[in-house]
Amino acid sequence: MFHKFSKHLFLFEELVKRDFKQKYKGTVIGMAWSVLSPLLNLLVLRLVFTQFFGRGMDHYTTYLFAGTVFFSFFKEATKGGMNALTSNASIFTKINVPKYLFLLSKNVSAVINFGLTLIVFFLFAALDGVTFTWKFIMLLYPILYLIVFNVGVGLILSAMYIFFRDTKYLYDVFTLLLHYCSAIFYRVESYPESIQRIFLINPVYLSIKYVRVVTLDGNIPSFQYHMLMLAWAVLMVGIGALIYKKCNHKFLYYV
Amino acid sequence: MKIIDAKGVSIRYITGDFKNIGLKEYILRRLQGKYTVNEFWADRDVTFSLEKGDMMGIIGTNGAGKSTLLKAISGIMIPTEGKVRTRGTIAALLELTSGFDGDLTVRENTYLRGALLGYTRKFMDDMYDKIIEFAELQDFQDRPFKQLSSGMKSRLAFSIACLVNPDIIILDEVLSVGDGAFRKKSYDKMQEILRSGVTGILVSHSVGQVRDMCNKILWLDHGKQVAFGSDVTTLCDAYEQFMATKILPESEEEILAAAEAWREAKAAAAAAKKAEEEAAAAAVLEAAKDALVAEAAAKEAAAAAEQKAE
Numbered sequence: 001m002f003h004k005f006s007k008h009l010f011l012f013e014e015l016v017k018r019d020f021k022q023k024y025k026g027t028v029i030g031m032a033w034s035v036l037s038p039l040l041n042l043l044v045l046r047l048v049f050t051q052f053f054g055r056g057m058d059h060y061t062t063y064l065f066a067g068t069v070f071f072s073f074f075k076e077a078t079k080g081g082m083n084a085l086t087s088n089a090s091i092f093t094k095i096n097v098p099k100y101l102f103l104l105s106k107n108v109s110a111v112i113n114f115g116l117t118l119i120v121f122f123l124f125a126a127l128d129g130v131t132f133t134w135k136f137i138m139l140l141y142p143i144l145y146l147i148v149f150n151v152g153v154g155l156i157l158s159a160m161y162i163f164f165r166d167t168k169y170l171y172d173v174f175t176l177l178l179h180y181c182s183a184i185f186y187r188v189e190s191y192p193e194s195i196q197r198i199f200l201i202n203p204v205y206l207s208i209k210y211v212r213v214v215t216l217d218g219n220i221p222s223f224q225y226h227m228l229m230l231a232w233a234v235l236m237v238g239i240g241a242l243i244y245k246k247c248n249h250k251f252l253y254y255v
Numbered sequence: 256m257k258i259i260d261a262k263g264v265s266i267r268y269i270t271g272d273f274k275n276i277g278l279k280e281y282i283l284r285r286l287q288g289k290y291t292v293n294e295f296w297a298d299r300d301v302t303f304s305l306e307k308g309d310m311m312g313i314i315g316t317n318g319a320g321k322s323t324l325l326k327a328i329s330g331i332m333i334p335t336e337g338k339v340r341t342r343g344t345i346a347a348l349l350e351l352t353s354g355f356d357g358d359l360t361v362r363e364n365t366y367l368r369g370a371l372l373g374y375t376r377k378f379m380d381d382m383y384d385k386i387i388e389f390a391e392l393q394d395f396q397d398r399p400f401k402q403l404s405s406g407m408k409s410r411l412a413f414s415i416a417c418l419v420n421p422d423i424i425i426l427d428e429v430l431s432v433g434d435g436a437f438r439k440k441s442y443d444k445m446q447e448i449l450r451s452g453v454t455g456i457l458v459s460h461s462v463g464q465v466r467d468m469c470n471k472i473l474w475l476d477h478g479k480q481v482a483f484g485s486d487v488t489t490l491c492d493a494y495e496q497f498m499a500t501k502i503l504p505e506s507e508e509e510i511l512a513a514a515e516a517w518r519e520a521k522a523a524a525a526a527a528k529k530a531e532e533e534a535a536a537a538a539v540l541e542a543a544k545d546a547l548v549a550e551a552a553a554k555e556a557a558a559a560a561e562q563k564a565e
Binding site (some may be wrong): 010 | 278281330347359376
């Protein structure tokens with residue numbers, strides 16, 4: 001697998017370059033915009049919701065920001081990944097190339113964006129008076145988790161989008177619902193214990209909660225919590241890889 | 256040593272409105288038991304094998320399953336039934352200009368295409384100038400690809416694809432690229448590659464080109480294999496007879512008969528043409544004679560008139 005990938009490294013680099021140029025059309029403002037738009041989103045939420053949900057709570061800005069940054073990365077990466085196969089159909093129906101590279105390359109620009117917004121996130125956290133400890137190293141875990149999880153979801157979605165063209169609309173509805181279920185601007189603690197546990201089914205919320213536990217509470221989640229996240233990531237990538245393997249030669253009948 | 260070995264290759268497409276119904280409708284139809292797909296065999300039981308240095312021409316009308324077969328050989332598709340075994344690297348030149356990105360520059364597209372074809376970065380660094388020079392696009396390197404004319408696009412695609420030395424080369428209607436001068440150049444380049452001992456497959460609508468370049472012929476019709484063999488002249492003759500009469504030969508004897516008929520028809524046509532030419536020449540001669548006679552008569556008349564006037 002790794003040997004195969006290193007052989008395709010040149011192709012991967014060229015695809016990343018292309019996707020990057022396509023996305024930003026070579027403009028600086030294009031790239032700035034992708035950082036600005038979550039910032040604006042945050043600003044509005046901050047202004048509107050502080051009085052409702054942030055009352056009697058320290059560091060509401062950091063709380064809110066952790067939610068928006070991680071959720072918008074999930075949304076951007078998976079939505080972009082969905083197009084990975086359809087937008088490259090003219091290539092893989094003529095040239096025999098490993099198709100997962102299209103998906104990985106689409107994810108790269110989302111990850112870079114995510115990296116930029118993360119810098120802004122830490123800046124705001126510092127301004128918000130959050131104390132930085134060595135435990136912040138552990139934030140790598142939810143970051144890596146979400147990157148891998150998004151790749152898995154992207155694999156599944158891009159394949160589904162080839163077979164069913166209404167996937168896009170259904171997924172839009174789904175992400176909106178998931179957005180409301182991810183406790184981005186409200187607090188889970190106001191629900192009873194049993195309902196709080198239901199939130200843990202939400203794989204995106206897992207990463208958001210992790211970040212909040214580390215930055216706001218100064219703790220590290222339990223071992224089981226880590227395993228739950230690992231299970232989600234492995235499950236999604238596993239299903240996605242299986243679909244790609246099984247349908248590798250079927251995709252071109254549908255484009 | 257067999258370089259390409261295809262045994263009983265059949266490829267099935269599924270058709271129908273399944274492409275556009277979407278997930279909701281799909282589930283609904285599945286529940287109602289109304290979901291159906293239609294099958295369509297693009298290729299049915301095609302068998303052939305090529306040795307090193309062979310050049311096979313695939314002939315057949317539109318929809319014969321030629322391009323689908325090429326996709327199976329190049330590994331883009333896998334046969335529904337049967338097997339294709341290939342040995343060595345494959346360069347498949349199918350529908351050259353698709354897959355480029357209009358917004359990227361010519362240089363970026365060249366590298367991207369090279370990467371897609373499995374070249375290494377070092378190879379591309381070494382070959383880049385050669386590619387651009389061969390495609391005659393030196394002045395366009397940093398222009399967006401969409402600004403090129405379609406001829407320029409195909410020239411670039413051809414140049415990138417041809418600068419490797421593959422073991423197997425697959426050509427789908429690519430020898431008719433660009434203007435006259437470039438066509439000559441690409442034809443020469445192709446000949447050079449073919450002389451290097453590559454095994455090739457050529458799909459072309461020009462039977463003349465197939466006769467020129469190939470030593471094996473595979474004839475397909477509506478997915479079925481009509482014939483495979485090394486008697487290029489007979490098969491091409493029979494195919495041209497089929498093109499003229501639209502009667503598909505069903506057996507070897509019929510193929511031979513069709514080829515014979517084509518040759519006879521050609522001979523007859525040649526004879527008719529010759530006769531026609533002779534007739535035309537005779538007519539010209541006759542006309543010239545007539546003209547001479549008329550001229551003499553006119554002269555005589557003029558002389559008589561002159562005499563009279565005197």
